Amino acid sequence: MNKTLVQNVTGTRDFYPEDFVLRDWLYQKMRKVSALFGYQEYDGPEIEYITLYADKTSEEILAEQVFTLKDRDDRTLVLRPELTPTFARLVAQKSQQLIQPIRWFMFGRGWRYEKPQKGRGREFFQWEINVLGPETPEADAEILAIAGTFFKEIGLTPDEVIIRVNDRSYFEGFITSLGIEKDKYMPLLRIIDRKEKVSQEEFDEMLFEQGLSDEQVEKLNAFFKDTDVTKAPWLSKVFAALDKYEGIRDYIVYDPIIARGFDYYTRTVFEAWDKTGGLKRSLFGGGRFDNLTATIGGDRIPGVGMAPGDMPIMEVLKQFNKLPDIRPQSAVALVTIFDESTKEVSLEIANTLRSVGIRTELWVEPGIKLEKQLKYADSKNIPYVIIIGPDEAKEKKVTLKDLQNRTQTQYTIDELLRLLQTK
């Protein structure tokens, strides 16, 4: 064929079995930690109406960062860029029936139209975990404890990763006390979100551009340096609760410069970072969103949650040499085909093995040399190979080759079943 091979779409990933097994490992860790805290798994569609994420004025800005398409009624659909709005929609649609607190998690795909780079693609997976109902510091502490427990579970230590926590409403109170007007709150949050990417001079310049005075800029800078959490009433309660989670508290610090990008966060916000800074941005983030269900048209149900993505976490695990050494699960045994005359006996034996639950591959190409079949088993890490030649077929026996120990033994079918069922 001279035709060019069709490629995958830029920024998407193929998961060959050896890649899939790693993603599944991460998913199972997320499931385990979620279940440990009593969260139940849910899922939603991967396409949503754009109105779930943006109002009329912000639609255009959003459309630049996401994948959009049109339905036949000319409504704009979006490949979901994040999972929290879908969660809010599900809750809002059944808010009368659902019993609070609502503790749900999911692991699903999202898309963003950004430049692909290390730890960031256009198609990614996120673990979305939220508790809805309680508007308490204890609820915020629980989500942070889940983040810490997850780090422990995947083998990342407080020497390697840190969760930096802030309180937007405490910041809002502080700027009000400086005499800064309310309408500067969101612009200032956006500037703070960029603080670590620019110099102190550039940062100050951005503040001055917002019309802040020398004194206000000075006081703001002092505020950002003050990491005494006891001054922040809500967060000090969050941290008091976290003190009770043994082995978790070390993962978490108060950091007044954490802002987060999403508009819907109302109070606690946090970001996880790797301490070497190798990733050059946060690993993931989360926070409290008390008005989100109301914003999309439902009742107001306060909540808090986070959404770790698979790509940055895998990058950091790789960086610290902590990716697990796992291979895709293989069959326990390969039943070979000796020749055409014994083919049907081989088929029968493979079926018998499966009928008692033994994972079995059957060679389905008669006429291929045994040597090639053995090589295949070896390459796929199948530990046992079963050979049935004409003599064995007559005696209702099989030869079992143990590829690890390089031994070879004859068994009856019953003996074979007993032996392999324990593997």
Next chain:
Amino acid sequence: MNKTLVQNVTGTRDFYPEDFVLRDWLYQKMRKVSALFGYQEYDGPEIEYITLYADKTSEEILAEQVFTLKDRDDRTLVLRPELTPTFARLVAQKSQQLIQPIRWFMFGRGWRYEKPQKGRGREFFQWEINVLGPETPEADAEILAIAGTFFKEIGLTPDEVIIRVNDRSYFEGFITSLGIEKDKYMPLLRIIDRKEKVSQEEFDEMLFEQGLSDEQVEKLNAFFKDTDVTKAPWLSKVFAALDKYEGIRDYIVYDPIIARGFDYYTRTVFEAWDKTGGLKRSLFGGGRFDNLTATIGGDRIPGVGMAPGDMPIMEVLKQFNKLPDIRPQSAVALVTIFDESTKEVSLEIANTLRSVGIRTELWVEPGIKLEKQLKYADSKNIPYVIIIGPDEAKEKKVTLKDLQNRTQTQYTIDELLRLLQTK
């Protein structure tokens, strides 16, 4: 709020925890059967270039049936309408490194822009399972055996479902023997695919429209009625192999009117049907596709597979009253909060329980009556509730309420851990 609540996109589904648990049950069954036959799990992107599915001439027709979008270079992307081409692409891209046979499966999302109806939505899940490499009847038999084993596994009997198998190349040979030209092959397949939806007269009329003679139409109709598989050389070998799969053969019949929609099938094709005909179309289908990897620009690697979707299977299970009665997994225990003074002890105990792996929910809203907390545990099927009042906190004890037996006992923390770890 007066704002209208944002809805989900038409033809998509929300999976609340009680829905998700059913989908996950189906997925785990598919995983189990796949592993039993030695297949390994993989995954691919959910957006692909349209050229993976269509050439220049068929692009427009395809675009009517699928969700398309444009990237910023004006290339057309498609939300994948089926999973087999993605599979073929993954194999073709690494055909030099991959050791054959390639036995892979996945469970993933697909989208089609069709009218939503019973057992059919615009967003669905499919179990894609294929073996690539062997061009043998035994390989075809294996895929059919997997389909039968899957039916057994989910509790559908040969009285309820049937897999109808045909051979496209046998049909092609037959029409050639009737003197019908090669270029009529695909048009005739499309007509046959509609045979059961039209009357005999309408069917004959469609054949006449293709320029067939009275005699050719008569002989074709006789061919469709002849279910003697021994006349079809390839299929008779497939069925001989299937005879060796105990308990599977009853699910499978030869049926010369099965055609399947996709162009890429080259030989064996099959469709699973529910015997009551309640669904009014096939449950799922599959077949042999020997040229697909070459069509998309890779080496020719013959293969066979199938792609059962979640929605029709769930419909048929419902129809036969065989949906499993399962609920989402809940925590083993709810740790309540008695009042502000005991809050921290409750936090500590919840953390201790989790540290030994006991799934534990913590009540995170101090100041709520115990009665409401108990009601919550009951509604979420949490079997045990832990109460720590001021006296218990002092004595380092807890009261354990067993919600099923309505009993209540005091324990030390160690006793509690020992008791709940076995649950």
